[in-house]
Amino acid sequence: MQPFTTHTGIAAPLLVDDMNTDQIAPFLPSRSLKDDYKVMLFHRQRFREDGSEIPDFVLNKPQFRSAGILVTGNNFGAGSSRESAVWSMLANNIRVIIAKSFADIYRENCLQNGLLPIVLDAAAADAFIARVVSVDGTAPFTVDLVAQRITGPGGSDVSFEIPAADRTRLLESLDDIGMTMKHIEEIVSFEKQAAVAQPWLQQAVDRRR
Amino acid sequence: MPRTLFDKIWDSHRVGQRADGRDLLYIDRHVLHELHAHHAFAQLEKQGRPVRRADLTFAVQDHTVATKPGRDETTNPTGTAFIKAMREGCRKNGIRLFDVDDREQGICHVVAPEVGLVLPGATHAVPDSHASTVGGLGALAFGCGTTELAHILATQVIAMKRPKRMRVRLDGALGAHVSAKDIALRLIAELGVAGARGFAVEYTGSAIAAMPIEQRMTLCNLNIEMGGRSGFVAPDDKTFAWLEGRPYVPQGAMWDRALAHWRTLASDEGAEFDREVTLDCAELEPQITWGTDPSQVVGISGKVPDVGAIDSNRRAAAESAFAYMGLSPGTALAGLPVHRVFIGSCTNSRLPDLEVAATIVKGRRVADGVFAMVVPGSSSVKREAEAAGLDRIFRDAGFFWGEAGCSMCAGGNGDRGEPGERIVSTTNRNFENRQGPKVRTHLASPATAAASAIAGRIADVRQLAGLT
Numbered sequence: 001m002q003p004f005t006t007h008t009g010i011a012a013p014l015l016v017d018d019m020n021t022d023q024i025a026p027f028l029p030s031r032s033l034k035d036d037y038k039v040m041l042f043h044r045q046r047f048r049e050d051g052s053e054i055p056d057f058v059l060n061k062p063q064f065r066s067a068g069i070l071v072t073g074n075n076f077g078a079g080s081s082r083e084s085a086v087w088s089m090l091a092n093n094i095r096v097i098i099a100k101s102f103a104d105i106y107r108e109n110c111l112q113n114g115l116l117p118i119v120l121d122a123a124a125a126d127a128f129i130a131r132v133v134s135v136d137g138t139a140p141f142t143v144d145l146v147a148q149r150i151t152g153p154g155g156s157d158v159s160f161e162i163p164a165a166d167r168t169r170l171l172e173s174l175d176d177i178g179m180t181m182k183h184i185e186e187i188v189s190f191e192k193q194a195a196v197a198q199p200w201l202q203q204a205v206d207r208r209r
Numbered sequence: 210m211p212r213t214l215f216d217k218i219w220d221s222h223r224v225g226q227r228a229d230g231r232d233l234l235y236i237d238r239h240v241l242h243e244l245h246a247h248h249a250f251a252q253l254e255k256q257g258r259p260v261r262r263a264d265l266t267f268a269v270q271d272h273t274v275a276t277k278p279g280r281d282e283t284t285n286p287t288g289t290a291f292i293k294a295m296r297e298g299c300r301k302n303g304i305r306l307f308d309v310d311d312r313e314q315g316i317c318h319v320v321a322p323e324v325g326l327v328l329p330g331a332t333h334a335v336p337d338s339h340a341s342t343v344g345g346l347g348a349l350a351f352g353c354g355t356t357e358l359a360h361i362l363a364t365q366v367i368a369m370k371r372p373k374r375m376r377v378r379l380d381g382a383l384g385a386h387v388s389a390k391d392i393a394l395r396l397i398a399e400l401g402v403a404g405a406r407g408f409a410v411e412y413t414g415s416a417i418a419a420m421p422i423e424q425r426m427t428l429c430n431l432n433i434e435m436g437g438r439s440g441f442v443a444p445d446d447k448t449f450a451w452l453e454g455r456p457y458v459p460q461g462a463m464w465d466r467a468l469a470h471w472r473t474l475a476s477d478e479g480a481e482f483d484r485e486v487t488l489d490c491a492e493l494e495p496q497i498t499w500g501t502d503p504s505q506v507v508g509i510s511g512k513v514p515d516v517g518a519i520d521s522n523r524r525a526a527a528e529s530a531f532a533y534m535g536l537s538p539g540t541a542l543a544g545l546p547v548h549r550v551f552i553g554s555c556t557n558s559r560l561p562d563l564e565v566a567a568t569i570v571k572g573r574r575v576a577d578g579v580f581a582m583v584v585p586g587s588s589s590v591k592r593e594a595e596a597a598g599l600d601r602i603f604r605d606a607g608f609f610w611g612e613a614g615c616s617m618c619a620g621g622n623g624d625r626g627e628p629g630e631r632i633v634s635t636t637n638r639n640f641e642n643r644q645g646p647k648v649r650t651h652l653a654s655p656a657t658a659a660a661s662a663i664a665g666r667i668a669d670v671r672q673l674a675g676l677t
Binding site: 015016017018022029032044074078079080081082083086105108112165166169174177179180181182183186191194198199202204207 | 227
């Protein structure tokens, strides 16, 4: 995973709530072990059945084709736990999503992959969305995770909050398993204790075999 | 201090706290499926990390397997590579696999409880958002992503922030042909698709006490559709009776010891919840979705709502749903012609679901022009249904009777509808394009789905002649 410090890109407004992962990363008939995540992103919003583009979809508009930041509403990433809904963002160089809120599993998946999920409160989010709409892709925004600040055209800097630990994890690109392995002795001692306290949990045996 | 059941399970599984503030929660049972397993195996192999507790890890082929009678791993060509990759990963790592041809293969959330891998007070993780289905047996289950899946394989713990606690109290005796599916849809309608976000939800009340285990699983299955992190029901005598004798459930002295512990698994009197919700289920009629998210729900005698009746910040979504679903405000749901009916999925594919549907279907015919499918949740369910003659009832009525798997729920195995088709489906998500491009999905109970297949239209099962 790539460390995240700053990211500069065109901000695209996706003006919906509850965007679900079935829309972000649909199952495609072409599915394979090595999926094309670039093509997968919002596939059915971006393309018709015959493969032609749907021009109205925000990421198909000329000014947002290379967007690097997505700005959206409440509960982004609802539904399925599929991580392809994050990988497909990264495959399109979208490394920041600014939303009013995120679905729980989706937010965790973002943090696992170096995609910065920014939550703005409703008023700040509405103001920022209006600004992004008015800038209309004419100039990029920069998101600085060190300074916890969004800078760009059409207004003053916007600061954002993120739990310190999540920020560190993104900045340092911390290895999730590595972080937990520091606690391996606690895990081993938990297992020993559990084998005595609730032994049926520490063994899973098919009695017929 | 009085504690909730959630707190008891969480605290007894908390291994420690990581530098980033997340609790490390021990996972007693970890169940994989083929859609995500290969990524995790590849990731671990690249890092040279072993699977820490293969003996507590299980794998089930479900999302991509074909349902066609006589199927094998090649019947759905896009699934073959996924199936083989998980098989290979399980072989290398010594993980018990419920393979395509296993007697007990099926949907992971159906198979795990059925074989006794789910125990009250245990923690579960599955790389699938419907993991909390097994909460119906009093287990605390979490859906996770692929990287988290690799993390659990390597460490046997999940790193999580402690969720908040919600209690949903469901009271009242259910009316005829009303089931857990209807309760869940009504709850999601009331709370919204993000209403339980950040919460572990305990379902309780007289309706729960009266509810069979399979329906409790249906209810807990749909917990994620209101955004819940986990959902469960405290175990009771019904739970213990349901579990006893299943292959992976402890026996003899160990059973007695476990049972004594399980009887302590309840929220203490006076325990505090961060949020409490109640729903009176006595007046509930069968429910059905009209839109493109699971909160867009009306009673079966209801109509597509007028824009004015919809919360202002939900109006844009509603208008988009009207267009996608080909419906106008004021249209009655009952009577809309349907093209397809699907009975199956981790939500509603257990034996009692099929029994309910068969009772309605028996001696009747699927309406002309309707393609109706029943896909049992597991090969065991299928066998039991066949032993009871249910397959005959469905096939005589003109239903397709399939092999077990996730099937049309998300169409990952190639089972899907045609553009523009209207489907009554017992699944969990009515999202755009989920059951096929431009397919219009109405979520409902097995009873409503069966009645609609017979009528050829969305039907109020209570009005189907000859049913008592």
